[in-house]
């Protein structure tokens with residue numbers, strides 16, 4: 001697949017993942033708990049490859065927000081290549097595995113990475129079919145509500 | 159069968175100088191790297207027992223005079239300390255670093271190297287994993303005085319943020335020393351307790367590197383050599399502290415176990431062990447000793463093949479052959495437990511958390527911290543908070 005196609009796919013999935021996290025911060029007790037360990041104003045940047053696009057999220061008044069442009073993030077995860085990002089955002093590889101395989105560079109505290117990874121693992125359990133999560137995760141997190149209801153809130157907003 | 163991961167990375171760029179007159183060769187090697195007036199980092203104890211002088215004398219023979227000798231490094235070094243030494247480094251116009259000491263001194267030196275090569279006054283900016291470029295060339299030699307942390311062979315530095323009282327992790331292959339130096343003259347004064355605990359730390363590095371998710375044909379091969387050396391030499395190094403062969407063998411074991419885990423990373427023993435150390439100030443090697451058998455039992459069904467293979471190196475071909483294939487993993491764990499028990503006969507070390515003043519009321523905090531330790535990510539079996547609490551209970 002061409003790099004720009006992979007970049008497009010990753011950007012879309014990343015956006016869905018952000019929307020899911022935003023919903024789940026309110027609707028899933030474990031994600032809410034993890035999220036509470038970030039201080040208000042905590043800014044996370046995820047960059048899709050060395051030269052690739054990045055998205056920035058910030059905790060604002062206890063909620064997760066999408067930030068257009070920001071500098072001085074508290075945590076940055078950068079994929080070394082778009083191909084590695086593609087593996088993760090298409091559910092072929094868990095984000096923890098990608099980190100372990102040195103596919104991701106980190107600027108910031110590893111403890112914060114661990115928190116974010118747990119949040120993403122749970123979110124992916126809602127977003128990806130169980131058979132996929134089972135293949136890429138050492139243990140599949142349980143769901144506190146149906147995937148359908150999460151997708152509805154992610155896509156339709158209610 | 160040898161496991162080949164779908165992807166892995168491996169780096170071990172340090173040049174190793176190991177054995178007789180290794181210290182005397184440092185000057186020449188540092189010269190080759192472009193350093194003629196390095197700063198020496200060490201600690202007060204090593205200065206007192208004469209190890210620092212041994213080093214400066216050896217350097218003098220090679221015509222090298224250090225720009226300064228800094229020995230005020232505590233056991234638990236900090237960001238602030240690194241920043242402070244960087245000022246001296248620049249004032250004295252040093253052009254390289256020689257670190258003589260245990261994990262804390264070498265990690266401080268790594269921090270200094272990073273700060274000098276990247277520029278700036280505060281290494282806090284560089285917290286993270288693999289995000290640094292190489293920066294300015296700063297020749298760096300590390301001489302371990304304990305045989306366990308393997309810091310001289312790893313691209314990791316753990317340094318305390320004194321203000322926030324948390325340990326920060328720096329990961330980069332550019333933290334690796336250019337030269338690692340193993341010389342028994344700075345190793346033989348290690349007291350029995352330190353010999354035992356650092357040796358068992360190295361054993362933990364090897365076992366975790368062999369069985370964690372990032373294991374690969376190179377790191378596994380390193381881990382095997384380390385295990386063989388440790389099983390054959392640790393008891394002797396305790397019985398006869400001046401036994402040169404046993405001492406240098408343990409130093410080599412520590413170095414290669416360090417190289418192994420620097421690449422395939424360590425797992426749950428370290429994740430929990432770091433937290434036990436952080437919350438209850440239990441020495442790192444002691445936390446490893448206490449947790450290793452318990453965590454191996456926790457991992458057993460997920461690391462069965464690896465543990466089974468390790469039995470051959472932990473024991474002997476006879477024991478391996480006469481143990482039923484299905485029972486080898488359990489046997490390997492039993493051998494590790496017996497080995498620790500034997501070490502305990504010759505050195506004052508703890509094998510239960512309760513022996514070191516850890517309280518059950520500390521468990522909650524330990525478990526929460528362990529969950530945030532990067533080492534958990536590569537453990538073969540996933541662990542949540544309840545799993546960690548159970549492990550702590552079993553190790554109590």
Ligand SMILES: [Fe+2]
Pocket residue numbers: 307359360362363428442446
């Ligand atoms: Fe260790």
